[in-house]
Amino acid sequence: MARLAQMVSVRSVPPGGGRSPIRDARVRASGHSTRDVESYYQHNTPAYLRGFGEFFQGSRPDSDEQLVSYTIEAAQLADGQDVLDAGCGVGGPALAFASHLDLRIEGVTLAPAQVDEARTRIAKAELKGSVAVRQGDFHQLATLYPGRQFDRVLLLESLCHAESYRDVLAGARDLLKPGGKIYIKDFYAVDHRARPERTEAQNTDLKRLTDIYKLVVPDLPSVLDLVSELGFQLVYLRMPEFEPTYRHWAQYEVETGRPWSPHTQPGEVIQGFELLAQS
Template identity: 60%
Template sequence: MRDARGGHTPHTTQGVRSYYEAMTPAYLEGFGPVFQGSRPDSTEELLDYLADALDLEPGMRVLDAGCGVGGPAIGIAQRRDVRIDGMTLAQVQADLAQIRIAEAGLTNRVRVTQGDFATISELYPEPVFDRVMFLESLCHAEDYRIVLAGAYRALKQGGALYIKDFYAVDHRSRPAVQQAQAGDLAKLNALYHMQVPDLASLVDVVGELGFLIKFVRMPEFESTYRHWAKYEHVAQRSWNPTSGQPGEVIQGIELFCWKV
């Protein structure tokens, strides 16, 4: 289990980039353009949910940090009158996003570039965003604190951070399960270059950086793993945890907090 307060991970940014450069076609076949494992069956329902959860107002500027091929950014821009900047490590994803944005007629409101969200502070040295969102992308960060500190600085006063990702279920009261879970989490990282933290350490980092938490909750939709299972079939990468069902090893979480 990862401690979000520490900066050491078994994976690297370059490894994550290479992974997505190679696996994006399989993601598109398995998930469609919205690469989300914690989701309802309907992609339209998920996009409606995200647009509401972000608490957006007309004219806001949003950063989608780790935006994939732009699926959520396009979907949210179609639902709300906002401007969205997206960044992704993989050039293949940035190129596909540009095509999709043009096809959607959103080139004036959605922009995607290739970039590392660990460098948010360098790319956006001034506070220009009303929202910064991480949609199942923060789990790929080498250092949570560096990434989230950059997000804090890029947010306007009164802006908000939204994280939708996975965390490791706390099994400290069941040592035998916890030991088996550790192996499942190591396999998850080896397959997906993602290392999920315990919830308490993530909340601690967010609070330490000065964010005021509005809510921490499990997503309020009925989850399905159908899309993830399809991706695993296409990619020939099967996780198959042994310490319990996937939802007993990791769980989806939403966190929304203000910059005050």
Template identity: 30%
Template sequence: MILRMILQQALRDGSLTLIDHAGRRRVFGGAPFAETGTGPAPDPVTIRISDPTFGRRFLAGPELAVGEAYMDGTLTIEEGTLYDMLALMVANMHRHSRGATFFRLHWFVNWGLRWLHQHNPVGRAHKNVAHHYDLSEALYRLFLDDDMQYSCAYWPPGVTDLEVAQLAKKRHIAAKLRLSPGLRVLDIGCGWGGLALHLAREHGVRVVGVTLSQEQLRVARQRAAEAGLEDLVEFRLQDYRQVPETFDRIVSVGMFEHVGVNHYVEFFRKTRALLNPDGVFLLHTIGRAEAPGGTNAWLRKYIFPGGYTPALSELTEAVEHADWILTDLEVLRLHYAETLRHWRDRFQAQRDHVINDLYDARFYRMWEFYLAGCEAVFRFDRQVVFQAQLARSLGALPVTRDYITDDERAAEDVARRADGDWAPAPMREVG
């Protein structure tokens, strides 16, 4: 009864039919799903829940209950898709449910405990990173682009291919770094090395990449050797807090989400100390276009322990405390939703391989839930990507941002000439 009342209040737009363990069928919603311009409306969904304890588990923690039921196979989709179900839930939560007492209570508990959840000293940070990034390289190769970019791609008008969009992201970041040959660059959270190798190869800079993942380190070093770039790129298993030298440029893509709000000022003070006085720092991070909150309980438990996406107010407050100058800020809206759609399609196409050769059916459902849920959040909630450009000096960069577009076009022109199919770069937007 209580679960039905909660769902009636929360689910108003679109249609969700729930069949419980006793075979009772109830329909929630019914109002037309208002178009938002962020993606197609989810189709009507029918789900069956075979676990008689689901209602109690939902009351104890709705995020965990839904995610774990899908992982365990006690929540199955009979009409529509998993993405439709999650998009319907996320959109309705954003529009209607946050004022409900039940959901606000869970939100306040989650928010109140975030300082504990995001306590990430060096040892714990290493363990949290290993939980996600030390999974098999073969898993990530199933759905990432050829360069293994595991962060939001950049989708200029007309781009529909994931590989092209990830290359556009690297060029966009490189342009904001204002690179020239011989500069020393620190890549904090370098992943499998793709960005560091791109910067060294395309711009002649010397890059130190640091990661806390043994698996990523192995792959990155192997890729550097295969590319013949070992003289320009060095990869280390090292926490950024333990880096001793200074650099002309710093870049960090998709790592700040793992820092933890407790450590923001520490992060920005350390990065400022690592940067030469006339240097530039480009931070690329998921963020929330709303007030501070907490991390989804299911995501925190199963995918990103210690993770949190900052509100802009939290980011800029820490920047100010560390005495940085914010020289440019770009908000990428829907770029990650499109990236996740491509990842989800590629991952689902490899379902049998994941289940039979790499992991098992429960693991597959866990990652399917992760990718679909994150796409829904980036389409229908307030998740975005911030690209914050920081400097220690007012004169470190040109006073207008035209150089960003100019440098991107120059990189595209060089690539066209190298491919033997040169043509002037088309006019396109920044952002």
């Protein structure tokens, strides 16, 4: 799969200007609140479990085991590491990683319903490593954990829910040990400046995506610009190197009765990306 890093300019001009529903990752999102995200997950976690299972990720290979193995390799997880899963959901990825590797994993999530579910699952699990989950806001990581504690910080399709990418990523940076790494797997908005005839349909689809899922996707150059500005050294930026399936996403929409139903192909609206960077 082609690497994205060669395609991205550090100087970012978000497509569509101020009228666009595409966020600039360098600034706080307008009209998007952490409180709404908490309420969304507090209400919809049962439907997520029925639709997605334990792994609340829309871009993924078909099987859970494929997803776990892929993420372990992509995030360069290894025995003995201390890991933070920021936006951990019900702890599905954390539990899976700790069943494969001798890790100490902390998870943080906004929704009390997810904390309760995660702790129930942790109590039942037999793990090589250890997992703990707490309620908290990943914009305020410094109030939750001591500095320089983690070898890895994971953001697995959670950063798109942030009011401020800057606050989350700066907080993650300050929690990493020297040489520690951050792994981001998420979505960005496809840049249609060279195809302006597609912009109106894309904007309509993005506004509905935001309304249903309480997230705001950025343009890709502004993400890279912010990561660089915060002092991270890029290891890679790429499209996920697996064959994606969206059946889990579709099943979730059946469960909620609120389909996204984009006017164009989903790949013309958003695309998945993953990024690994060193502090």
